[in-house]
Amino acid sequence: MLSELVTEVKGVGDKAAEDLASMNIHTVADLLYYFPYRYDVYEIKPLSELIHDDKVTIEGRVIHEPSLTFYGRKRSRLSFTVEVEGIAVKAVMFNRAFAKKQLHAESMVTLTGKWDAHRLQITVSNYKLGPAEEQANINPVYSVKGDFTNIKLKKIIRAALSQYGKEISEILPDTYIKSYKIPGRKDAVYAMHFPADRTALKHARRRFTYEEFLLFQLKMQLLRKLKRESTQGNAHDYDPGKVQDFINGFPFSLTNAQTKSLNQILGDLKSPFRMNRLLQGDVGSGKTAVAAISLYAAITAGKQGALMVPTEILAEQHFQSLTELFGEKATIVLLTGSVKGKKRKEILAAIQNNEADIIVGTHALIQDEVIFNDLGFVIVDEQHRFGVEQRRTLKDKGLNPDVLFMTATPIPRTLAITAFGDMDVSIIDEMPVGRKEIETLWAKENTFERILDFIEKRVAEGEQAYVISPLIEESDKLDIQNAVDLFHQLQEYFPEKVKVGLMHGRLPSAEKEGVMKQFAANEIHVLVSTTVVEVGVNVPNATIMVIYDAERFGLSQLHQLRGRVGRGDKQSYCILIAEPKGEVGKERMRIMTETANGFELSEQDLRLRGPGDFFGKKQSGMPEFKVADMIHDYRALETARNDAQEIIETNILENDKEFYSLRQYLEQELSFLDKLD
Numbered sequence: 001m002l003s004e005l006v007t008e009v010k011g012v013g014d015k016a017a018e019d020l021a022s023m024n025i026h027t028v029a030d031l032l033y034y035f036p037y038r039y040d041v042y043e044i045k046p047l048s049e050l051i052h053d054d055k056v057t058i059e060g061r062v063i064h065e066p067s068l069t070f071y072g073r074k075r076s077r078l079s080f081t082v083e084v085e086g087i088a089v090k091a092v093m094f095n096r097a098f099a100k101k102q103l104h105a106e107s108m109v110t111l112t113g114k115w116d117a118h119r120l121q122i123t124v125s126n127y128k129l130g131p132a133e134e135q136a137n138i139n140p141v142y143s144v145k146g147d148f149t150n151i152k153l154k155k156i157i158r159a160a161l162s163q164y165g166k167e168i169s170e171i172l173p174d175t176y177i178k179s180y181k182i183p184g185r186k187d188a189v190y191a192m193h194f195p196a197d198r199t200a201l202k203h204a205r206r207r208f209t210y211e212e213f214l215l216f217q218l219k220m221q222l223l224r225k226l227k228r229e230s231t232q233g234n235a236h237d238y239d240p241g242k243v244q245d246f247i248n249g250f251p252f253s254l255t256n257a258q259t260k261s262l263n264q265i266l267g268d269l270k271s272p273f274r275m276n277r278l279l280q281g282d283v284g285s286g287k288t289a290v291a292a293i294s295l296y297a298a299i300t301a302g303k304q305g306a307l308m309v310p311t312e313i314l315a316e317q318h319f320q321s322l323t324e325l326f327g328e329k330a331t332i333v334l335l336t337g338s339v340k341g342k343k344r345k346e347i348l349a350a351i352q353n354n355e356a357d358i359i360v361g362t363h364a365l366i367q368d369e370v371i372f373n374d375l376g377f378v379i380v381d382e383q384h385r386f387g388v389e390q391r392r393t394l395k396d397k398g399l400n401p402d403v404l405f406m407t408a409t410p411i412p413r414t415l416a417i418t419a420f421g422d423m424d425v426s427i428i429d430e431m432p433v434g435r436k437e438i439e440t441l442w443a444k445e446n447t448f449e450r451i452l453d454f455i456e457k458r459v460a461e462g463e464q465a466y467v468i469s470p471l472i473e474e475s476d477k478l479d480i481q482n483a484v485d486l487f488h489q490l491q492e493y494f495p496e497k498v499k500v501g502l503m504h505g506r507l508p509s510a511e512k513e514g515v516m517k518q519f520a521a522n523e524i525h526v527l528v529s530t531t532v533v534e535v536g537v538n539v540p541n542a543t544i545m546v547i548y549d550a551e552r553f554g555l556s557q558l559h560q561l562r563g564r565v566g567r568g569d570k571q572s573y574c575i576l577i578a579e580p581k582g583e584v585g586k587e588r589m590r591i592m593t594e595t596a597n598g599f600e601l602s603e604q605d606l607r608l609r610g611p612g613d614f615f616g617k618k619q620s621g622m623p624e625f626k627v628a629d630m631i632h633d634y635r636a637l638e639t640a641r642n643d644a645q646e647i648i649e650t651n652i653l654e655n656d657k658e659f660y661s662l663r664q665y666l667e668q669e670l671s672f673l674d675k676l677d
């Protein structure tokens with residue numbers, strides 16, 4: 001049985017088992033599915049075409065018996081001469097004393113190693129007795145630990161394959177294997193370890209890429225289905241007529257993408273299952289409008305709604321815009337950490353006795369002292385900053401509202417499919433009409449005065465600017481000091497009539513609010529700020545965003561900052577001050593100046609940073625695939641997702657014999673279902 005311990009394999013003793021365990025190989029199956037992490041492909045080329053210092057493969061006849069010298073305790077050097085194309089080539093091999101017995105004069109050998117074209121010498125890293133095979137020589141390379149060598153591991157895998165190979169059974173349904181023309185599981189395992197040629201290897205990799213994606217997608221989608229069906233949500237019977245009236249009262253009509261997302265959310269509210277949805281849309285795509293309408297729908301169903309945001313500034317801003325939007329239609333309260341004393345008591349009472357319809361706030365919202373009367377719907381803005389723990393906290397309070405997560409960080413399609421495979425996702429991928437594209441420029445620091453003159457001109461035209469101060473990593477204090485310095489500098493530089501303001505995270509919240517109000521009212525023209533303005537702040541009259549040290553930010557964050565401008569009908573500008581040292585930094589600046597579309601940008605960001613870094617180390621939680629690569633194998637990922645969807649939707653797993661082994665496999669894998677929240 002493949003589940004037997006690896007010590008059952010011939011030649012694997014306790015010591016080897018210990019080393020294998022450190023490589024996470026415990027069972028025979030672990031060993032058989034321990035695939036090479038790369039393949040070196042060597043082709044025999046004429047000596048005249050070999051490049052100095054390259055890794056090459058040559059084939060020749062040994063003309064002198066090897067001579068062996070020992071030095072140090074365990075070190076040895078074996079040197080011999082081989083004849084290649086009638087020319088004598090010197091070969092040296094380190095620490096392989098045992099090879100002396102195999103390399104007799106006249107024997108044919110194939111040697112792989114580093115080529116020294118000046119001395120006609122090869123430093124051998126790998127050798128094989130006999131002539132090279134017809135086909136290119138494909139050498140699998142495994143990652144090994146302890147005393148293990150690749151050669152030893154290959155030997156054990158070969159033994160395991162001959163003992164257990166016939167037990168490798170297919171799990172994919174025949175239909176898929178046929179229609180994708182992929183090799184069966186057993187053949188593919190052989191080909192991963194001992195590929196006959198490149199084509200065999202390619203097909204084996206294609207098979208496992210698809211298999212990994214399909215199994216992953218099946219798990220995620222099954223999970224999503226089970227989550228839906230096992231968690232009792234509430235069917236919120238909202239009033240469609242009232243909701244439509246509310247929409248009609250807006251000064252604009254919704255974009256198609258807004259309408260589509262809204263309908264998906266309303267569908268969730270109405271259904272008896274609990275909402276588990278992510279709403280994503282680029283900055284300025286109009287998520288707030290969609291949020292407001294769905295909150296309103298919840299109110300018409302007689303429920304309270306809450307909007308949780310990551311910062312106080314945002315909470316205040318959302319509170320204001322919702323208050324304007326709703327007018328008499330709802331009672332909205334603001335609850336943040338800095339609402340204190342009598343005011344706080346009043347608000348808490350209003351929440352408890354159902355006077356408050358909508359509660360806007362920071363995480364203060366889910367503290368113990370807050371007792372909701374009947375909370376039916378929660379929207380969590382900027383979910384990736386906020387963390388996903390909130391729902392659990394709510395649940396611990398005995399609440400089980402529908403929850404909608406919103407994010408303005410466009411998530412690359414690839415990651416959305418994998419990281420949020422167990423969530424429903426709505427995407428607003430369309431901007432309201434009439435938006436002008438923001439012009440993005442990349443400038444050197446010595447042009448700062450010209451930039452300031454440009455700002456002064458725009459301010460004279462009645463517009464406003466943000467200047468994001470230099471960033472010093474991991475030092476909040478220095479960041480603030482920088483902002484303060486820059487603030488004084490700009491105050492001095494600009495004439496009296498240009499009013500400069502200062503914003504940073506450590507300002508008392510009354511002061512923050514005051515500054516934001518003045519900026520919104522155009523009483524402050526130039527706002528110097530740390531990155532606290534990053535998320536969601538909305539001042540449509542601001543048309544210039546200057547970002548210092550732009551090379552220190554990731555693309556997503558730069559895009560977020562840029563999204564603070566271009567919110568009105570005037571032409572806006574984003575000026576990146578950056579002197580990146582490395583290529584990646586330069587590439588980032590170039591991408592920023594060329595790409596306005598957040599989704600496209602997120603794909604680029606993913607390409608530059610890799611999936612693990614995209615969400616930040618801690619929250620990554622990205623699945624690790626052995627063979628598949630989420631970025632390069634995107635097509636296969638999509639195919640697998642569609643297949644998984646079909647499999648789950650049609651219930652074919654339960655009903656079709658052909659799917660029996662797949663079902664069995666999933667049942668085993670999904671025995672963790674009790675961990676569902």
Ligand code: ADP
Pocket residue numbers: 252253254255258281282283284285286287288289408432433536538540567
């Ligand atoms: P987001 O929250 O996605 O960043 P907002 O909801 O703040 O975007 O919307 C940005 C601006 O666009 C707001 O001033 C809002 O009033 C306006 N807006 C939203 N939807 C539309 C629309 N369909 N047509 C025109 N303007 C819109």
Ligand code: MG
Pocket residue numbers: 287288536
């Ligand atoms: Mg917003």
